[in-house]
Amino acid sequence: MTDFEAIYREYFHDVYRFALSLSQNDVIAEEITQQTFFKALTAIDSFRGNCQLKVWLCQIAKNCYFSYYTARQNNQHPQQAAFPVEANCVETLYLQKEDAQSIHIALHNLEEPYKEVFTLRVFGELSYAQISNLFGKTESWARVTFHRAGKKLRDMIRKDEQI
Numbered sequence: 001m002t003d004f005e006a007i008y009r010e011y012f013h014d015v016y017r018f019a020l021s022l023s024q025n026d027v028i029a030e031e032i033t034q035q036t037f038f039k040a041l042t043a044i045d046s047f048r049g050n051c052q053l054k055v056w057l058c059q060i061a062k063n064c065y066f067s068y069y070t071a072r073q074n075n076q077h078p079q080q081a082a083f084p085v086e087a088n089c090v091e092t093l094y095l096q097k098e099d100a101q102s103i104h105i106a107l108h109n110l111e112e113p114y115k116e117v118f119t120l121r122v123f124g125e126l127s128y129a130q131i132s133n134l135f136g137k138t139e140s141w142a143r144v145t146f147h148r149a150g151k152k153l154r155d156m157i158r159k160d161e162q163i
Contacts, residue, residue: 004041011057012037018058022065022123032068036061055116055134062119066108106156114149121146 015036020029039060040047047056107115113135120126120134121142131142 004044007040007044007053008037011054014054015057015061018124019061019065021125022062023068028068032061032064035064035068039064052134055120058120058124059116062123066104069104103153103157106153109156110149110152113145114152117142117145118149118153 012033016029016033019032019036020026023029023032036057040057043060047053107118110118117131117135120131121128126134128139128142128146131146132139135142
């Protein structure tokens with residue numbers, strides 16, 4: 001067994017669940033998961049270890065999903081999420097907005113670590129504790145970073161709507 005086989009076995013279910021939370025579709029999640037591991041296999045030498053392998057794989061999965069979604073932008077995006085909705089928050093905008101593409105574009109343009117924390121919290125449905133463990137930071141850091149990511153996204157979306 002090669003090292004990559006061990007990586008595949010250890011992280012397949014995590015990456016699949018993450019892709020499923022993004023796509024809300026079993027078939028698409030399977031496709032995204034396979035693309036993720038293919039890209040990871042071809043780029044494993046570029047993995048620097050500055051984040052956990054699971055975070056790196058989820059980042060690849062997220063990018064694969066955005067590429068998939070962008071390529072099929074005329075299809076309706078499933079606008080369902082399993083998280084509580086608060087008034088005037090980015091999550092609410094995501095659920096209520098007819099064209100979610102502008103949110104995806106804003107999220108894609110969001111700088112790190114805000115993009116990763118927001119994605120893990122909203123799409124990956126990870127708790128603040130889980131996010132803090134992934135980054136090796138405190139739970140307060142995860143909460144503040146998520147809050148700031150939401151503010152940055154709201155500002156980006158409002159700016160785009162004014163144009």
